[in-house]
Amino acid sequence: APEVDDLSVLPGGEELAMFLSECNGFYAFGDALHLFPSGVAMLGETTLEEWNAEGLWREAYPQSLNGHLCFAEDAVGNQFSRSAHGVFRFDAETAAFEFIAPDLERWALSVLADVNRLTGFPLAQAWRLRHGALAPRHRLAPRRAFCRGGQLRVDNLVEVSAIDSMRARGLGVSRDRPVTPEGVAQ
Numbered sequence: 422a423p424e425v426d427d428l429s430v431l432p433g434g435e436e437l438a439m440f441l442s443e444c445n446g447f448y449a450f451g452d453a454l455h456l457f458p459s460g461v462a463m464l465g466e467t468t469l470e471e472w473n474a475e476g477l478w479r480e481a482y483p484q485s486l487n488g489h490l491c492f493a494e495d496a497v498g499n500q501f502s503r504s505a506h507g508v509f510r511f512d513a514e515t516a517a518f519e520f521i522a523p524d525l526e527r528w529a530l531s532v533l534a535d536v537n538r539l540t541g542f543p544l545a546q547a548w549r550l551r552h553g554a555l556a557p558r559h560r561l562a563p564r565r566a567f568c569r570g571g572q573l574r575v576d577n578l579v580e581v582s583a584i585d586s587m588r589a590r591g592l593g594v595s596r597d598r599p600v601t602p603e604g605v606a607q
Contacts, residue, residue: 446469551575562589563577
């Protein structure tokens with residue numbers, strides 16, 4: 422069972438704890454959508470708490486992810502986060518947030534209505550048919566970034582550690598967009 426007390430202090434944590442009490446982590450649409458479990462992980466999975474811990478990958482991004490609890494990821498590592506303002510999709514390559522829904526129930530309905538775009542299902546399915554299922558703690562990453570003209574095709578993908586992929590992409594965003602330290606006028 423999820424560690425409800427621990428989640429309740431996080432943005433949207435109570436809602437997420439209720440969601441996870443029904444099914445504590447899962448994969449859907451093949452390997453395309455991964456929802457992190459809370460508490461003790463089975464089979465080598467990364468837990469929700471581990472994934473959101475300081476020092477894992479979030480610091481690689483130039484803007485703060487404070488106030489966002491990343492609870493799921495698509496086939497290519499884009500994150501779904503819950504904040505006090507709703508559910509967002511965080512683009513791993515550009516660090517842009519896209520509002521998806523005001524709550525988790527409507528997020529799930531949005532995913533069902535737009536599975537291909539929101540989960541990367543066609544890419545994940547093509548990968549799976551050619552290479553097999555993704556290993557735990559792994560996602561697909563483009564050899565050439567999608568935002569730099571990389572094709573949405575299997576031959577532009579590689580299976581990588583989700584943590585390493587997020588760190589590398591975050592550093593790429595940092596190089597492309599210089600960060601002005603807090604309190605310094607631009």
